[in-house]
Amino acid sequence: MVNLQGDEKTAYVRAMFNRIARRYDLLNTAISGGMHHRWRRLAARMAVDGVPLPLGLSSTLSATKGKEEGLGEGSRALDVATGTGDFALALLAKGVPRVVGLDFLPSMIALAEAKARRKKHRARVSLVVGDALHLPFPPDSFQWVTSGFNMRNVADLELALAEMARVARPGGRVVILEITPLPPKGFFPHLFRWYFSAVTPLIGQLLAGDREAYTYLPSSVLRFPDAPALAKKMEAAGLTQVRYRLLGFGSTAVHVGEKPARE
Numbered sequence: 001m002v003n004l005q006g007d008e009k010t011a012y013v014r015a016m017f018n019r020i021a022r023r024y025d026l027l028n029t030a031i032s033g034g035m036h037h038r039w040r041r042l043a044a045r046m047a048v049d050g051v052p053l054p055l056g057l058s059s060t061l062s063a064t065k066g067k068e069e070g071l072g073e074g075s076r077a078l079d080v081a082t083g084t085g086d087f088a089l090a091l092l093a094k095g096v097p098r099v100v101g102l103d104f105l106p107s108m109i110a111l112a113e114a115k116a117r118r119k120k121h122r123a124r125v126s127l128v129v130g131d132a133l134h135l136p137f138p139p140d141s142f143q144w145v146t147s148g149f150n151m152r153n154v155a156d157l158e159l160a161l162a163e164m165a166r167v168a169r170p171g172g173r174v175v176i177l178e179i180t181p182l183p184p185k186g187f188f189p190h191l192f193r194w195y196f197s198a199v200t201p202l203i204g205q206l207l208a209g210d211r212e213a214y215t216y217l218p219s220s221v222l223r224f225p226d227a228p229a230l231a232k233k234m235e236a237a238g239l240t241q242v243r244y245r246l247l248g249f250g251s252t253a254v255h256v257g258e259k260p261a262r263e
């Protein structure tokens with residue numbers, strides 16, 4: 001069980017993703033049974049269309065507001081820790097005009113670049129090597145700021161959220177897709193915990209020759225805040241109207257928050 005912090009955690013995460021970069025997509029598909037693509041599509045839809053409110057409530061986070069204001073020519077999304085670029089491509093598929101994908105590993109950026117080219121989207125995607133904890137962009141730059149399956153890995157979650165909120169435009173959205181700790185009781189939570197702790201490392205060993213990386217995965221989820229706690233942290237980062245939706249029998253969550261518009 002890895003319990004690293006600060007620079008040591010960052011170094012560990014860098015080395016691990018560098019080792020598994022070429023097998024990352026295959027492993028995601030094997031471990032999630034292909035569901036990861038669907039979850040990113042749904043998160044991209046929630047970013048662009050907003051989150052429908054429960055019946056009878058009204059709010060500024062309307063289902064169409066982001067779409068009308070956001071999908072203009074100059075609007076851009078930033079996908080933080082883009083990895084091989086799947087979330088960035090899901091945003092393009094939802095009509096986002098341009099996406100910047102950022103990752104601290106050149107090996108991942110190269111794979112994202114090759115994928116964007118293969119899918120004929122290279123012209124609409126910019127890829128940047130950079131750190132989620134020090135985003136190399138001025139404040140208020142992006143209509144959408146997203147991150148998929150990486151908040152568990154950053155050395156400073158509060159700083160990562162603050163950086164995402166900083167570079168979002170007022171009225172823009174911040175979207176986090178992440179595996180989420182399951183409640184201690186119940187059949188599905190037990191099943192998932194067994195799957196994560198026993199089966200996932202085995203899949204990692206068989207398909208990537210890297211049992212350690214896929215032992216880290218379940219242990220990193222255990223230390224991550226649950227969905228309500230993550231929503232609170234997003235609010236503490238200055239986001240409002242934070243909502244989340246649980247997916248995959250509660251194993252994964254999409255959180256959406258809005259950067260308040262200026263008066």
Ligand SMILES: C[S@@+](CC[C@H](N)C(=O)[O-])C[C@H]1O[C@@H](n2cnc3c(N)ncnc32)[C@H](O)[C@@H]1O
Pocket residue numbers: 013014017080081082083084085086087102103104105108130131132133147148149150153154155
């Ligand atoms: C689990 S993968 C997620 C990739 C992609 N977002 C997805 O949805 O599949 C995590 C990615 O985050 C990157 N990463 C981790 N910490 C980072 C940081 N502090 N800054 C930038 N990228 C980071 C890793 O290099 C890796 O590509």
